[in-house]
Amino acid sequence: MGRRTVVSGGGTGIGAAIAEVFAKAGDEVLILGRRAEVLEGTAKRLNDAGGHVTWHAADLTDPEQVAEAAELAGDTDVLVNNAGGNLAATPAASLTETRDQWLTNLSGNVLPVVLPTQALLPRLRRPGGRIITISSIAAFRGAASYGAAKAALHPWSIELADRLAPEGVTVNVIAPGFVPDTEFYRERGTPEFFAGRAAAVPAGRGGTPAEIAALVAHLASAEAGFLTGQVIGVNGGAWPGTK
Ligand SMILES: NC(=O)c1ccc[n+]([C@@H]2O[C@H](COP(=O)([O-])OP(=O)(O)OC[C@H]3O[C@@H](n4cnc5c(N)ncnc54)[C@H](OP(=O)(O)O)[C@@H]3O)[C@@H](O)[C@H]2O)c1
Numbered sequence: 001m002g003r004r005t006v007v008s009g010g011g012t013g014i015g016a017a018i019a020e021v022f023a024k025a026g027d028e029v030l031i032l033g034r035r036a037e038v039l040e041g042t043a044k045r046l047n048d049a050g051g052h053v054t055w056h057a058a059d060l061t062d063p064e065q066v067a068e069a070a071e072l073a074g075d076t077d078v079l080v081n082n083a084g085g086n087l088a089a090t091p092a093a094s095l096t097e098t099r100d101q102w103l104t105n106l107s108g109n110v111l112p113v114v115l116p117t118q119a120l121l122p123r124l125r126r127p128g129g130r131i132i133t134i135s136s137i138a139a140f141r142g143a144a145s146y147g148a149a150k151a152a153l154h155p156w157s158i159e160l161a162d163r164l165a166p167e168g169v170t171v172n173v174i175a176p177g178f179v180p181d182t183e184f185y186r187e188r189g190t191p192e193f194f195a196g197r198a199a200a201v202p203a204g205r206g207g208t209p210a211e212i213a214a215l216v217a218h219l220a221s222a223e224a225g226f227l228t229g230q231v232i233g234v235n236g237g238a239w240p241g242t243k
Contacts, residue, residue, distance in 0.1 A: 019046060024050075081116060085108065137235050176235065203238075
């Protein structure tokens with residue numbers, strides 16, 4: 001049996017691809033998310049393929065639910081903070097709506113990273129533990145409150161990397177570009193929208209969840225022990241500032 005890995009938002013999209021890559025490597029994987037039926041389906045699919053995947057439903061913005069999930073996770077080698085999303089993608093029509101959008105995106109993207117990390121930190125393997133957080137290209141070039149919320153994770157991660165480096169724990173951030181095969185775009189994800197987004201990427205296409213997962217796997221590997229405190233883009237060349 002390999003490592004014990006926790007993947008937040010592991011039921012869908014990028015998180016499910018991350019869970020798959022660790023399950024295929026022989027890790028014990030715990031996937032977290034709010035929807036039990038989604039997590040159960042993903043765990044079943046990965047276990048049918050020979051994985052060792054368990055699941056637990058929790059809203060990771062809630063301290064009590066995070067504490068329960070961390071208790072269940074126990075000793076952990078790799079924590080992948082992937083849960084999040086743009087919870088306010090349309091322009092606000094009023095000051096109240098603006099306030100609500102900012103609070104929603106800040107709490108929905110910062111708390112599911114900061115709370116599980118704090119809760120699991122005492123149980124993270126030393127030396128050799130890994131914390132990998134999924135941010136976004138939006139942290140560098142837009143998307144209003146969503147981009148700002150993701151950007152908040154960068155200095156937080158760098159400070160944590162600095163603090164944990166002497167203990168042999170690495171902390172890194174991946175900032176994906178456009179990854180269409182996810183639930184991220186929801187009702188915005190029409191064929192025309194996806195075609196426009198793909199055309200704006202220098203590589204001429206969106207990335208796949210597996211392409212993000214491959215970098216997560218590398219950052220989690222023993223070979224990546226000197227790689228810490230970094231924010232790494234995976235975006236088909238849409239970097240920096242290109243549209
Ligand atoms: N797709 C892209 O183009 C793209 C680009 C850059 C960055 N990202 C980032 O990549 C990460 C993964 O997103 P995705 O693209 O794979 O979209 P996704 O399919 O919507 O995945 C997001 C996952 O996070 C879970 N989640 C969200 N809030 C949660 C909470 N409070 N507590 C527990 N689980 C929560 C969701 O499950 P439940 O709804 O069941 O809780 C879902 O499984 C996100 O952080 C996103 O911001 C995506």
